[in-house]
Amino acid sequence: MQQLSTRHLLGIKNLNQEDIQLIFETADSFKEVLNRPIKKVPSLRDITIANVFFENSTRTKLSFELAEKRLSADVVNFASGSSSVKKGETLIDTVNNILAMKVDMVVMRHSSPGAPHFLSRHIRANIVNAGDGTHEHPTQALLDAFSIREKLGEVAGKKVAIIGDILHSRVALSNIFCLQKLGAEVMVCGPATLLPKYIRDLGVQVEQEVFKALQWCDVANVLRIQLERQQIKYFPSLREYSLYYGVNKKLLNRLDKEIVIMHPGPINRGVELNSDVADSDHSIILQQVENGVAIRMAVLYLLAGLK
Numbered sequence: 001m002q003q004l005s006t007r008h009l010l011g012i013k014n015l016n017q018e019d020i021q022l023i024f025e026t027a028d029s030f031k032e033v034l035n036r037p038i039k040k041v042p043s044l045r046d047i048t049i050a051n052v053f054f055e056n057s058t059r060t061k062l063s064f065e066l067a068e069k070r071l072s073a074d075v076v077n078f079a080s081g082s083s084s085v086k087k088g089e090t091l092i093d094t095v096n097n098i099l100a101m102k103v104d105m106v107v108m109r110h111s112s113p114g115a116p117h118f119l120s121r122h123i124r125a126n127i128v129n130a131g132d133g134t135h136e137h138p139t140q141a142l143l144d145a146f147s148i149r150e151k152l153g154e155v156a157g158k159k160v161a162i163i164g165d166i167l168h169s170r171v172a173l174s175n176i177f178c179l180q181k182l183g184a185e186v187m188v189c190g191p192a193t194l195l196p197k198y199i200r201d202l203g204v205q206v207e208q209e210v211f212k213a214l215q216w217c218d219v220a221n222v223l224r225i226q227l228e229r230q231q232i233k234y235f236p237s238l239r240e241y242s243l244y245y246g247v248n249k250k251l252l253n254r255l256d257k258e259i260v261i262m263h264p265g266p267i268n269r270g271v272e273l274n275s276d277v278a279d280s281d282h283s284i285i286l287q288q289v290e291n292g293v294a295i296r297m298a299v300l301y302l303l304a305g306l307k
């Protein structure tokens with residue numbers, strides 16, 4: 001078996017192009033497994049994985065848990081809201097207590113950027129970053145690029161517009177890194193207040209008119225407004241945001257080509273994306289969800305081989 005160049009998945013920035021291709025090829029095999037009548041393999045039968053989530057999550061947590069169970073791993077779920085973290089226990093103490101129970105791998109989501117990186121320097125288990133603050137969300141970027149590859153044949157040479165709240169999005173940063181490593185062109189689009197000042201330094205194009213971004217791209221990855229991470233108001237109202245940056249069928253009908261619509265979820269319907277687009281033939285949102293399980297199976301399987 002080929003191996004990843006790193007024993008943790010902390011971010012796309014830490015992967016090379018060969019790592020990404022290996023994850024995709026492994027995910028191809030696991031996607032075949034997921035379409036069988038018996039959707040389970042014994043690949044991680046002797047591995048115990050702890051899902052340690054310090055932030056709320058539905059899709060990502062369920063996707064990881066399903067991936068782990070499809071691989072026959074033993075699974076331990078940890079939620080900080082009902083744990084000793086509420087009593088003042090530190091991150092390292094919390095995880096060390098979990099590891100004392102002979103856990104081999106930790107899938108972690110944390111509100112602080114860099115938390116998985118910090119943890120990886122202090123514990124022996126493999127770490128998978130399931131989202132760290134506004135920093136990275138590597139498995140989401142991998143499943144997004146995998147879905148583009150599945151839909152359009154390849155990622156190289158494709159034009160991808162990331163539209164929405166770039167400033168507060170960990171999905172945006174991981175997607176930019178992943179798409180560029182695979183040879184795609186990337187544009188970001190959103191209100192000036194929701195675009196980071198450093199964004200041009202990442203080698204992306206910047207556009208503030210959503211129609212121009214849609215006309216340019218082959219794929220539009222529409223992001224949710226991260227209201228829970230906004231300490232101040234970055235735009236007058238959701239209604240005004242929807243008016244200027246919401247993607248609807250009327251906009252798509254004005255284009256002189258067909259484009260692919262993506263969204264990492266959850267969708268704020270009627271804000272960044274209308275239902276007539278989210279549920280249309282342009283959309284591959286449900287395929288993204290399906291591919292998320294295969295990608296996470298691939299990541300866990302490959303990391304387990306590096307113990």
